[in-house]
Amino acid sequence: MIRKLLKWTGIVILSLVLLIAIVVASRQNLKFEAPYPDIKSTADSAIVAHGKEIAYGPAHCADCHYAGNADSVFKLGQEPALNGGRIFETPVGNFYVRNITSDPVTGIGRYTDGEIARVLRYGVRPNGTAVIDFMPFHNMSDEDLTAVISFLRSTKPVRNQVPDHSVTMMGRIVKAFMLKPVGPSEQVPKTIHRDSTAVYGRYLANSVANCVGCHTNRDMMTGAFIGEPFAGGLKFEEPGIPTLVSPNINPNTPGRIYGWSQIDFINRFRMGKLIPYSHMPWNSFKRMSDGDLKAIFNYLKSLPGSTAKAGTK
Numbered sequence: 001m002i003r004k005l006l007k008w009t010g011i012v013i014l015s016l017v018l019l020i021a022i023v024v025a026s027r028q029n030l031k032f033e034a035p036y037p038d039i040k041s042t043a044d045s046a047i048v049a050h051g052k053e054i055a056y057g058p059a060h061c062a063d064c065h066y067a068g069n070a071d072s073v074f075k076l077g078q079e080p081a082l083n084g085g086r087i088f089e090t091p092v093g094n095f096y097v098r099n100i101t102s103d104p105v106t107g108i109g110r111y112t113d114g115e116i117a118r119v120l121r122y123g124v125r126p127n128g129t130a131v132i133d134f135m136p137f138h139n140m141s142d143e144d145l146t147a148v149i150s151f152l153r154s155t156k157p158v159r160n161q162v163p164d165h166s167v168t169m170m171g172r173i174v175k176a177f178m179l180k181p182v183g184p185s186e187q188v189p190k191t192i193h194r195d196s197t198a199v200y201g202r203y204l205a206n207s208v209a210n211c212v213g214c215h216t217n218r219d220m221m222t223g224a225f226i227g228e229p230f231a232g233g234l235k236f237e238e239p240g241i242p243t244l245v246s247p248n249i250n251p252n253t254p255g256r257i258y259g260w261s262q263i264d265f266i267n268r269f270r271m272g273k274l275i276p277y278s279h280m281p282w283n284s285f286k287r288m289s290d291g292d293l294k295a296i297f298n299y300l301k302s303l304p305g306s307t308a309k310a311g312t313k
């Protein structure tokens with residue numbers, strides 16, 4: 001009797017495992033619907049220059065899309081090619097950052113403006129599958145998105161075939177059941193006035209420079225925010241280097257920049273990277289204008305005071 005029961009339990013479990021494996025396999029290339037934003041790139045030199053300023057400054061594309069040390073290239077007064085770069089090693093797999101030079105075979109030259117705009121705004125690749133949400137540009141204005149794509153089109157084509165992502169078994173399960181494209185969290189502005197106000201600072205800190213993404217505690221499995229915005233506490237654990245914890249950057253609470261003046265804040269950014277293994281893209285941010293940095297500071301100043309302890313040091 002017991003033996004029979006065991007046999008049947010075994011068969012049931014085996015069939016279940018098989019069934020799950022089949023479902024997981026069949027859901028690896030799920031396609032998602034998202035609109036193509038109405039964005040048209042241009043060769044207008046002022047717009048291309050604006051796009052370049054965003055890309056190599058607050059949006060720090062080079063920190064991920066360049067494989068070498070972007071900092072050292074910037075230090076030489078040059079601009080790194082965005083020909084594919086870092087490998088993000090995560091428990092769900094290794095992700096290879098793509099080649100986004102204008103190359104028509106291995107870069108963005110093979111995509112339409114709408115396809116590039118859609119992956120940045122809605123997280124849906126040209127082939128309809130979802131990207132993992134590494135990039136924070138969902139709410140970037142139409143005007144800035146146009147400028148960034150115009151800049152990408154203007155780049156020298158570099159042929160570099162980036163390997164496909166390699167996803168672990170756990171990653172395949174996450175991909176099958178949990179991965180959904182992330183889109184805008186609010187009405188995307190057509191254009192946003194570039195000045196030093198908190199309104200513009202809010203835009204930079206949340207939708208372009210991703211200060212919020214690193215300076216807010218998150219659940220490492222899902223990426224969901226679990227801490228108070230800008231109160232820090234996110235752990236950066238990487239084999240081979242000491243663990244860093246992002247500090248609290250709300251200036252109204254006793255965190256890292258409590259008591260800093262606007263000048264202190266700008267001066268700190270002008271120094272660039274001081275901790276060599278820091279994850280913060282200091283050398284891209286160092287290129288931001290005084291106006292942009294003032295805007296971010298004014299925005300941080302406008303945050304409510306908090307009692308959050310995380311990252312307070």
Ligand code: HEC
Pocket residue numbers: 054055059060061062063064065088095096097098099100107108116119120125126130131132134135148152
């Ligand atoms: C934090 C790292 C990071 C930053 C910063 C970043 N990217 Fe990416 N980008 C990625 C990763 C990772 C992928 C691959 C995503 C995937 O395929 O799931 C990617 C993919 C892309 C793609 C899709 C390319 C393709 O062939 O599928 C485009 C276009 C792109 N990035 C443009 C940009 C631009 C423009 C910027 C700056 C404005 C930027 N990225 C900044 C990490 C980053």
Ligand code: HEC
Pocket residue numbers: 205209210211212213214215236244245246247249256257268274275278279280281285296
């Ligand atoms: C990729 C993650 C990441 C991003 C994006 C990021 N930071 Fe950081 N930040 C860190 C880490 C990690 C540290 C601690 C190590 C260090 O000081 O470099 C840090 C430190 C800081 C410090 C303290 C510096 C000091 O010397 O005490 C300030 C101020 C700061 N960040 C502000 C910002 C602002 C403003 C933005 C957006 C413009 C931003 N960070 C974006 C990860 C990030």
